[in-house]
Structures are given as structure tokens and as C-alpha cells.
Amino acid sequence: MRVHQNERLTLPGSVVAIGAFDGVHRGHQTVISEMVRTSRLEAVPSVVYTFYPPPRAYFQGAQILTNSDEKIQLLKDLGVDHVVLARFDEAYLQRTADDFIKELSLINPKAVIVGKDFRFGNNRAGNLTSLRGHFPVRSMNSICCAKGERISSTRIRELILQGKKEQALPLLGWT
Ligand SMILES: Cc1cc2nc3c(=O)[nH]c(=O)nc-3n(C[C@H](O)[C@H](O)[C@H](O)COP(=O)(O)O)c2cc1C
Numbered sequence: 001m002r003v004h005q006n007e008r009l010t011l012p013g014s015v016v017a018i019g020a021f022d023g024v025h026r027g028h029q030t031v032i033s034e035m036v037r038t039s040r041l042e043a044v045p046s047v048v049y050t051f052y053p054p055p056r057a058y059f060q061g062a063q064i065l066t067n068s069d070e071k072i073q074l075l076k077d078l079g080v081d082h083v084v085l086a087r088f089d090e091a092y093l094q095r096t097a098d099d100f101i102k103e104l105s106l107i108n109p110k111a112v113i114v115g116k117d118f119r120f121g122n123n124r125a126g127n128l129t130s131l132r133g134h135f136p137v138r139s140m141n142s143i144c145c146a147k148g149e150r151i152s153s154t155r156i157r158e159l160i161l162q163g164k165k166e167q168a169l170p171l172l173g174w175t
């Protein structure tokens, strides 16, 4: 697996999943495994485009579940070919939705996998509709825990803050 920081990745074809992926929890693992499977079917490399620090940590001071090294190792274990680790800072936030679309165009995605409420670009101007104007976009159904709740980094952070680590660990699902 190759990690790209502060450099533009260029590929003739790819399948890409975009998101914070903080904790690389069981929901993320399902999304990424499915993305890797699709990339193999399409015979193109798999790419995870992620941010560090996670946007929620940057904006809301949320606890970070995995530092960048831990996140990279977990992504490697899932069979990902390339990780773009965008440094999420004041300069990055200035990039427009068009800038982001241009950057994604460099990897010629055959599929872009994002959450249903994904926003991108300065002032969160880009959304699923604008992304769909340029690439085939997919969202996955929610992976839920045994109690039926959607697994999320936010839920796991809450459990850890409440001292319920024994409930958080199965949601992270690291083995
Ligand atoms: C190029 C780029 C610029 C962004 N600029 C802003 C911004 O100005 N304000 C903001 O609240 N979020 C900004 N974001 C963050 C997104 O709103 C969002 O948190 C991020 O894409 C992570 O998606 P996720 O929440 O689905 O994991 C930007 C994201 C990207 C990719």
C-alpha cells in the first residue's frame, strides 16, 4: 500500500472511498472491503481518500480514535492499494468544490463511495448531486450493531467518554 501526503495522486483508473474514517470501525471496514472488492472486479487500484485530523476533531474538538499511523495500518490490513491523507487545515478548507473535483479527476474513478450526507469544498458547497455530475457515485447501506443502532465514530466516542470501553471495542471490531 502506498500513502500519499502533500502530493497529487494520478491513476488511469480507480475506485475510491472518501471520508474521515476515524477509528476504521466495523461500518468503515464493510465500506472499504466492498470498495476493495469492486476495484478487483474492475481491475483498477483501490483508493481511500481521507483527512487528518478528522473534520470533527478539527471543528468540534472531538476525540481522535485512531492517529494517522494507526489508521494507515488498519487500511493496509483491509487490502487498500493507495491512501491519500489530506492534511485538514486552514489552507485545505479554502479549496473549492471544483478544486476537489479536479483532484479526484486525476485518479479517473470508476466509482466514488461516500456517505449520503457527504459535503466537500469551501463552505461545504459540494454535495452528492454535484459529485454525481462528474463521477459514478455510490453510498452504502448502514451497518448497525446488535441493538440496531448505526455504528459511527461519534457513537464510539460517546461510549468511551462514558467509560463503556467494553461496549465500544466490539463496534471498532479490530482483530
Ligand atoms: C476540499 C474540501 C474543503 C472543505 N472545506 C470545508 C469548509 O470550508 N467548511 C466545512 O465545514 N467543511 C469543509 N470540508 C469538510 C467537509 O464538510 C466534510 O467534513 C468532509 O468532506 C468529510 O466528510 P465526511 O463527514 O462524510 O467524512 C471540506 C472538505 C473538502 C474535501
Ligand SMILES: Nc1ncnc2c1ncn2[C@@H]1O[C@H](COP(=O)(O)OP(=O)(O)OP(=O)(O)O)[C@@H](O)[C@H]1O
Pocket (backbone or CB within 6 Å): 018, 019, 020, 021, 022, 026, 027, 028, 030, 031, 056, 113, 114, 115, 116, 140, 141, 142, 143, 144, 150, 151, 152, 153, 154, 155
Ligand atoms: N455504520 C456504517 N455503515 C455503513 N457505512 C458507514 C457506516 N459508518 C460510516 N460509514 C461510511 O464510511 C464513510 C466515512 O464515514 P465517516 O468517517 O463520516 O463515519 P462516521 O462513523 O459516520 O463518522 P462521524 O460519527 O464522526 O460522523 C462514509 O462513506 C460513510 O457513509
